[in-house]
Each structure stands twice: as structure tokens, then as C-alpha cells.
Amino acid sequence: IAGITQAPTSQILAAGRRMTLRCTQDMRHNAMYWYRQDLGLGLRLIHYSNTAGTTGKGEVPDGYSVSRANTDDFPLTLASAVPSQTSVYFCASSDSGTGNGYTFGSGTRLTVV
Amino acid sequence: GQNIDQPTEMTATEGAIVQINCTYQTSGFNGLFWYQQHAGEAPTFLSYNVLDGLEEKGRFSSFLSRSKGYSYPLLKELQMKDSASYLCAVLDSNYQLIWGAGTKLIIKP
Numbered sequence: 001i002a003g004i005t006q007a008p009t010s011q012i013l014a015a016g017r018r019m020t021l022r023c024t025q026d027m028r029h030n031a032m033y034w035y036r037q038d039l040g041l042g043l044r045l046i047h048y049s050n051t052a053g054t055t056g057k058g059e060v061p062d063g064y065s066v067s068r069a070n071t072d073d074f075p076l077t078l079a080s081a082v083p084s085q086t087s088v089y090f091c092a093s094s095d096s097g098t099g100n101g102y103t104f105g106s107g108t109r110l111t112v113v
Numbered sequence: 114g115q116n117i118d119q120p121t122e123m124t125a126t127e128g129a130i131v132q133i134n135c136t137y138q139t140s141g142f143n144g145l146f147w148y149q150q151h152a153g154e155a156p157t158f159l160s161y162n163v164l165d166g167l168e169e170k171g172r173f174s175s176f177l178s179r180s181k182g183y184s185y186p187l188l189k190e191l192q193m194k195d196s197a198s199y200l201c202a203v204l205d206s207n208y209q210l211i212w213g214a215g216t217k218l219i220i221k222p
Contacts, residue, residue: 040121042200042214043156090155101146102210104155 003027006091006105013081013112021076021108023091031094032074033102034058034066036087043090049074081112115139117213119201124219129191133199133216135184141206147175147186148200150215156200159186188218196220 007022025032034046045058049068063085065077074093078085088109092102117137125131137145144163148156162168162177162184174187188195201213 040214043202043212045209048209101148101158101161102156104157106155 004091004093004103004105006089006108008108009106010109011111013078013110015082015112016080019078019081019110021078021089021091021110023074023076023105024072025074025091025093025103026072027093027103028071029093029095029103030071032068033092033094034064034074034076035090035092036060036085037090037107038087046076046089081110083112086110086112115203115205115211117201117203117211119199119213119216121214122217122219124221125191127191127193127220127222130187130189131191131218132185132187133201133218135201135213137182137184137201137203137211137213139203139205139211142179143204143206143208145177145184146202146204146210147184148202150198150200152197159199191220193220193222 004025013019030051033048035043037043044060046064047058047066049055052068052071055066055068068074088107090107091105094102119135146161147159149159150156160175162175167174167176172189177184198215198217200215202210
């Protein structure tokens with residue numbers, strides 16, 4: 001089934017630990033995105049990639065890094081987790097520049113303690 | 114700056130009609146999206162408007178006025194399963210989506 005797969009579904013992480021959230025899509029979309037969603041704040045863009053080999057910073061990039069080695073994968077890394085990074089993380093993809101919208105993964109619920 | 118405003122919460126009755134307003138101020142405009150998000154789930158695509166007017170799709174319609182920076186989805190014959198958050202998002206001049214905080218719609222019997 002075509003779509004986006006995120007892993008893990010949820011995670012409890014000790015502060016200061018390193019963590020990589022995985023995201024894979026099989027729709028051959030050129031653009032991919034990482035969002036965090038916090039109550040009352042809506043979706044906020046962390047990082048994005050318009051095409052394989054390129055990445056860009058979104059609204060809230062600090063403390064996060066991404067890479068886009070190929071079209072399908074777009075991992076998000078927290079180098080040293082802090083409690084303020086407790087959130088639900090969504091990966092999304094799109095054919096950039098079209099009105100087809102974004103397809104979202106099912107999300108990763110991360111708790112940093 | 115870029116700004117998208119929508120009400121935080123609305124309540125409606127099963128079987129009724131509800132309109133959820135969204136106003137926006139963005140750098141450029143390449144279309145407006147509405148997404149539905151049930152609690153604990155990912156957002157799912159509902160509609161895309163780039164031209165002024167009303168687009169109808171079954172129980173769901175979406176309206177856009179570019180001159181007024183205004184959009185709304187219209188949900189008819191409300192069902193309990195329509196209880197969800199409705200997210201307004203504008204595609205700006207860089208083809209990046211700018212998101213509103215979402216409107217939580219509560220349907221009562």
C-alpha cells in the first residue's frame with residue numbers, strides 16, 4: 001500500500017540521549033517534511049527537503065537535523081533530546097508545486113523525560 | 114508576517130450544517146487546503162481551492178475568496194464521525210504550506 005511509514009510509533013526518551021525518527025515513502029514524491037504538533041499550536045515545520053540531496057530549515061529547526069540521501073527516506077535526528085521536544089512528530093510528502101496536498105505518516109509520539 | 118486564523122473550537126448538532134471560517138495573510142498564494150484530523154491520527158486531505166468560489170463534493174463543500182483572504186469548509190448533514198479538528202493551510206509563494214492551529218469541531222446528538 002502506497003504511503004508514508006514512520007517509526008517508532010511512540011518513544012519515551014531520557015533527556016540528553018540521541019534519537020532518530022525514521023520516515024519512508026514509496027510514492028516517489030520529491031518533497032518531504034517534518035512537523036511537530038503541540039496542543040494549541042498546530043503543525044510547525046521543523047525541516048524540509050524539496051528534492052533528494054537538499055534540505056532546508058523550517059520554523060523550528062533548533063535541536064533537530066535531517067538528511068535526504070535518496071528520494072524515499074527522510075530521517076529526523078535529535079542530537080541531545082530536551083523535555084521541550086516532547087511532541088507528536090509527523091512526516092509528510094508531496095509532489096511540490098501541485099495542488100495534490102501533503103500525505104502524512106501516522107506520527108511518532110515522543111516523550112522526553 | 115504570515116498569519117492564519119481560525120476559531121479554536123466549535124460545537125454543532127448532528128444532522129445540521131456547520132461552516133468553519135479561516136482568514137489568512139501570507140506572502141503569496143498558490144492555493145488553500147483543508148485537512149481533517151481525528152484525535153490521535155494524522156491529518157487527511159479534504160480539499161484544495163485555488164480559484165474563487167464554492168467547490169462541492171458530497172456533504173463537504175469548500176469556499177474561497179482570494180480578495181478577502183477568506184475560506185471556509187461547509188459540512189452538511191453532520192454525523193458524529195465528523196467530530197475532528199479541521200486544519201486550514203495556505204500554499205505560499207515558495208510552495209510551502211502555512212498552517213492554522215486548527216478548529217476542533219464537536220458534534221452533539
